[in-house]
Amino acid sequence: MRFRSTTILAVRKDGKLAIAGDGQVTFDKTIMKHGAHKVRRIAGGKVLAGFAGGAADGITLLEKFENKLGEYKDNIVRSAVELAKDWRQDRMLRRLEALLIVGNADHLFVISGNGDVLEPDEGIAAIGSGGSYAQAAATALVRFSTLDAETIARESLTIASRIDIYTNDDIIVEVVG
Numbered sequence: 001m002r003f004r005s006t007t008i009l010a011v012r013k014d015g016k017l018a019i020a021g022d023g024q025v026t027f028d029k030t031i032m033k034h035g036a037h038k039v040r041r042i043a044g045g046k047v048l049a050g051f052a053g054g055a056a057d058g059i060t061l062l063e064k065f066e067n068k069l070g071e072y073k074d075n076i077v078r079s080a081v082e083l084a085k086d087w088r089q090d091r092m093l094r095r096l097e098a099l100l101i102v103g104n105a106d107h108l109f110v111i112s113g114n115g116d117v118l119e120p121d122e123g124i125a126a127i128g129s130g131g132s133y134a135q136a137a138a139t140a141l142v143r144f145s146t147l148d149a150e151t152i153a154r155e156s157l158t159i160a161s162r163i164d165i166y167t168n169d170d171i172i173v174e175v176v177g
Helices: 055-071 076-089 131-144 149-161
Strands: 003-005 008-013 016-021 025-027 030-033 039-042 047-054 098-103 108-111 124-127 172-176
Touching: 003 055, 008 047, 008 098, 008 131, 008 149, 016 039, 016 047, 016 098, 016 149, 039 055, 039 172, 047 055, 047 124, 047 172, 055 076, 055 098, 076 098, 076 108, 098 124, 108 124, 124 131, 131 149, 149 172
Parallel strands: none
Antiparallel strands: 003 025, 003 047, 008 016, 008 124, 016 172, 025 030, 039 047, 047 098, 098 108
């Protein structure tokens, strides 16, 4: 059994990126923490990153991604690809069970341990147990409202928290752009 962090949602709209994360961390079927911070500002505040999955694994991957940003002079595209390559090829990293969302005002990526670096078409990405609910809500709000990225991210994650038992409404939102 492992500590699990759940839902992260990212919304790029009107030159801004908002990433929202709920605060819940579970251990098997028990909520162990309500106010975890799964979204971070990195690269001097120019890049946002969040994780879902194993808590220690996600934090490890965030640190590795931040190191890649330093190595590639804040080039988020190259850093995402290089992290995915390392993650897939390195025997120790391959065992990490988490997903990352990283982005800035220009790019948004979901990175997995399978070597995947996905840039979503509509500027909306979600990971974790409540991710599909949050993404559906965000897609509707982007298409049919004039709300800004931060409000869409917060409200969509709130909706997901009312559906998914592993997502709570203790929401942290970070914005760049």
